[in-house]
Amino acid sequence: MIPLFKVAMNPEAEKAVANVLNSGFIGQGSVNEAFETKLKERYKNNNLVTVNSGTSALQLALRLVKDKHPEKKYIITTPLTCTATNWAILAAGFEIIWADIDENDLNINIVDVYMNKLRTDVAAVMVVHWGGYPVDLNKLKRLQEHFKFEIIEDCAHAFGSFYDNTMIGNSGNYCAFSFQAIKLLYRDWETDRKSTRLNSSHEFVSRMPSSA
Ligand SMILES: Cc1ncc(COP(=O)(O)O)c(C=O)c1O
Numbered sequence: 001m002i003p004l005f006k007v008a009m010n011p012e013a014e015k016a017v018a019n020v021l022n023s024g025f026i027g028q029g030s031v032n033e034a035f036e037t038k039l040k041e042r043y044k045n046n047n048l049v050t051v052n053s054g055t056s057a058l059q060l061a062l063r064l065v066k067d068k069h070p071e072k073k074y075i076i077t078t079p080l081t082c083t084a085t086n087w088a089i090l091a092a093g094f095e096i097i098w099a100d101i102d103e104n105d106l107n108i109n110i111v112d113v114y115m116n117k118l119r120t121d122v123a124a125v126m127v128v129h130w131g132g133y134p135v136d137l138n139k140l141k142r143l144q145e146h147f148k149f150e151i152i153e154d155c156a157h158a159f160g161s162f163y164d165n166t167m168i169g170n171s172g173n174y175c176a177f178s179f180q181a182i183k184l185l186y187r188d189w190e191t192d193r194k195s196t197r198l199n200s201s202h203e204f205v206s207r208m209p210s211s212a
Contacts, residue, residue, distance in 0.1 A: 010168060044170075056174045057177065062089060065092075065152065065174070066093060073094065073121050074094060074095050075089045075122070075124050075209070076097045076108075076126065077126040078108040078127065080130060081130070084178075085154045099117050099125060105130070106125065106127070107129065108128070113143065122147070122149050127140065129155055129158035130153070134168055137163055137171055138164060150174065155179060
């Protein structure tokens with residue numbers, strides 16, 4: 001196996017994981033509940049639930065959409081994403097309609113969705129906030145009012161992103177996050193947003209930990 005990179009690990013992580021393993025609750029337990037409570041506080045949103053992965057969260061959202069629109073067959077989605085986004089669509093029994101991507105931000109191209117892809121049997125449009133850059137949700141919501149599809153947001157890259165002064169994840173759509181090992185997680189958004197702002201890819205490389 002070729003090691004592409006090594007994820008930096010907080011030295012306290014080992015003990016914290018060992019505590020959970022020795023607690024007897026390795027599924028749902030008090031640590032999980034504390035985490036969920038903190039997330040609810042941060043988002044000021046009680047309609048929030050933790051599951052075992054971002055993929056499961058996407059599948060859950062898609063199953064809810066399937067239950068709501070059993071007669072609809074298709075999900076419009078973007079090709080530029082992790083395979084998990086689009087496998088989840090197939091796993092839920094939908095078929096995929098591919099949209100183009102926008103050359104400016106690499107997110108789904110909403111003009112293409114509108115002009116070429118929308119039809120009455122589309123159950124949902126899946127968007128991915130690629131690299132944390134928010135999709136233009138207002139534009140999509142205007143289309144939603146006419147075409148009556150659901151919006152599913154794959155927020156795997158967007159923990160800590162904002163759109164229109166609202167935290168990504170709080171739009172009222174189905175939103176799925178991932179806490180997989182290489183996702184960027186912000187502890188204190190206001191402070192971290194300032195301290196992690198980089199001016200160039202060179203600065204990014206120079207600030208990487210030497211063990212990485
Ligand atoms: C855009 C995107 N969606 C979904 C996933 C899947 O998340 P998880 O690995 O937590 O299942 C990932 C990455 O892992 C991702 O990058």
